[in-house]
Amino acid sequence: MNSAALLLRYFSASLRSQLQYPGSAIMLGIGAFLTTIIDMLAAWALFDRFGQVQGWGLGHIAVFYGVVSTSFALTDFFTRGFDVFGGEFVKTGAFDRVLLRPRSPALQLIGYEFRLSRFGRLAQALLVLFVGAAVVGVTWSPDKILLLAWTITGGVALFTGLLVLQASFAFWTTESLEVFNVLTYGGIQAAQFPLSLYAGWFRNFLIFVVPLGCVAYYPVLAILDQPDPLGAPDWWLPTAPAMGFVFLAASFLAWRAGIRRYTSTGS
Amino acid sequence: MPQILVEDLAKTYRVAERDPGLLGAVKGLVHRRHRTVEALRNVSFSLEAGELLGFIGPNGAGKSTTIKILSGILRPDSGTVLVNGRVPFTDRIAHVSRIGVVFGQRTQLWWDLPVIEGFDLLADIYRVDSARYRANRDELVDLLRLAPVLDQPVRQLSLGQRMRAEIAAALLHEPDILFLDEPTIGLDAPSKLAVREVVARLNRERGVTVLLTTHDMHDIEALAQRVIVIGHGQVLADSPFETLRANVLAERRLIVDFAHEAPDVTLPGVEIRSRRGQTLELAFDPARTPTPTVIAAIAAAHEVVDIHVGEPAIEEVIARFYALHGAGEA
Numbered sequence: 001m002n003s004a005a006l007l008l009r010y011f012s013a014s015l016r017s018q019l020q021y022p023g024s025a026i027m028l029g030i031g032a033f034l035t036t037i038i039d040m041l042a043a044w045a046l047f048d049r050f051g052q053v054q055g056w057g058l059g060h061i062a063v064f065y066g067v068v069s070t071s072f073a074l075t076d077f078f079t080r081g082f083d084v085f086g087g088e089f090v091k092t093g094a095f096d097r098v099l100l101r102p103r104s105p106a107l108q109l110i111g112y113e114f115r116l117s118r119f120g121r122l123a124q125a126l127l128v129l130f131v132g133a134a135v136v137g138v139t140w141s142p143d144k145i146l147l148l149a150w151t152i153t154g155g156v157a158l159f160t161g162l163l164v165l166q167a168s169f170a171f172w173t174t175e176s177l178e179v180f181n182v183l184t185y186g187g188i189q190a191a192q193f194p195l196s197l198y199a200g201w202f203r204n205f206l207i208f209v210v211p212l213g214c215v216a217y218y219p220v221l222a223i224l225d226q227p228d229p230l231g232a233p234d235w236w237l238p239t240a241p242a243m244g245f246v247f248l249a250a251s252f253l254a255w256r257a258g259i260r261r262y263t264s265t266g267s
Numbered sequence: 268m269p270q271i272l273v274e275d276l277a278k279t280y281r282v283a284e285r286d287p288g289l290l291g292a293v294k295g296l297v298h299r300r301h302r303t304v305e306a307l308r309n310v311s312f313s314l315e316a317g318e319l320l321g322f323i324g325p326n327g328a329g330k331s332t333t334i335k336i337l338s339g340i341l342r343p344d345s346g347t348v349l350v351n352g353r354v355p356f357t358d359r360i361a362h363v364s365r366i367g368v369v370f371g372q373r374t375q376l377w378w379d380l381p382v383i384e385g386f387d388l389l390a391d392i393y394r395v396d397s398a399r400y401r402a403n404r405d406e407l408v409d410l411l412r413l414a415p416v417l418d419q420p421v422r423q424l425s426l427g428q429r430m431r432a433e434i435a436a437a438l439l440h441e442p443d444i445l446f447l448d449e450p451t452i453g454l455d456a457p458s459k460l461a462v463r464e465v466v467a468r469l470n471r472e473r474g475v476t477v478l479l480t481t482h483d484m485h486d487i488e489a490l491a492q493r494v495i496v497i498g499h500g501q502v503l504a505d506s507p508f509e510t511l512r513a514n515v516l517a518e519r520r521l522i523v524d525f526a527h528e529a530p531d532v533t534l535p536g537v538e539i540r541s542r543r544g545q546t547l548e549l550a551f552d553p554a555r556t557p558t559p560t561v562i563a564a565i566a567a568a569h570e571v572v573d574i575h576v577g578e579p580a581i582e583e584v585i586a587r588f589y590a591l592h593g594a595g596e597a
Contacts, residue, residue, distance in 0.1 A: 001391045009391050017379035020420070097375055099340045101392055102364040263356060264342050265280065 010111025028117030059135030065192035066129025068216040071155025073122035081112030082163040086170030154241025155215035161248035171258030191216040214243035269313035276310040276346035306332040321491030367437035371449035393440035407435040427458025521549040526570040
């Protein structure tokens, strides 16, 4: 059985485990929907008070937020294994079992859990994205839909990279590093506002270190048919999401180094 | 070539040390001290296909380190390891497809899934052909008497049922070699017997090579043709169990019930081990003082009701052996 088919098998097994407690999954899903709505309420309160900031309105913010939040929600479905990696795999030695199976460790960790309850976050993110796009008058031509899909794919790669990196550090710390939540959840908060609003050093951080700007700000400008107020060339805007994949590839280098460490120290 | 070949295996760990208390924890952040622990030094042995080997030694002796290296989880610092002609840790995927591993204290099944669904998933993970899988699974279910629990989630199984399910799970892909790390730990007596019976049958009928670690000497006595004793990271003995027993403790026990108060017995080479009412427990070396001589001498001098000849308990043999080699708890 090839890897893709095996993943589906893992996911269906995970769903069946979760459906042993169907109420729990539904309540968690509704909870995620409601709590993420609050993110938007905060932005709404801000723009209700000030109207526009540097020409950006609430509709624009909703599109930025919706894109990055959709990417994160999709990532969140299948990266639970990396998220809890330190506590559940390294500390307990359960990673031994992963190494004893004739499949790649990353594949097995993705298969660890498919989080049903993340539908709530995804539904909220998509709702905000398309309502925002309607408010600012985006017309969804086929090339724009393709660009949106490409942007979200790059975002999924970036967030997956962050979680792989978090898990890689756990090989050394044996704990899941909560500090990475600053980058994931904090990243969504940061990426919902246009990069042009931020100070230079923070902008550079979001472009060159953790390239959240490349999977939200730049491609969303292209979707909104706006040039970059900071002067990035037009060809760059739809190309930028590729940085998500560069980040993911770099994370896997750390992951490999971590596995190497594990097999030479035995946790 | 032997199926498992281990030569001059060495492995050291660096263990971070810190002073106790909060201050120690803070100091540890700034300046780390490390202590080097030699888990294995110059371990060599080989195993032919179809052998059943018991691996014993005190906690921290190096048993688990050896199993981890053989199963490809850990890299040694130096030395040669070949299993089925492959180096386990460089050829991990090919290697682990051909071995089965059961850790007594860890599950490889899915806690919330019925046993049968866990088996199905494992068959896909190991790419087992579906017809072969079904035939093999049915045989294992039968052998391990798992039919009544197949539809139950793993979390509802008793420890004994779970261990039997674990063993079946480790064999679904028909491995040539089975590593069992403390398979009977915490089991009740009937479950222990069931596990031993199954392991013996697998070895006998399917020719599966078995490498077993345990603290339960009855596992070793019931199963292992050959025993390796490991202590302080070294192989202390590698021999058939009976040879080990004979070498380490060439001692007979004679328990004599007298018709009267147990008398003082003074025979050359015979020690009194205990005295309780009319019963006396004597110990002697049968090579120097033949058992019939001892019995004859006692029966001639006293009125004897019953005599029982025995050997020291296995636990005692092993404890003696560790003491002899200075290999107590490491």
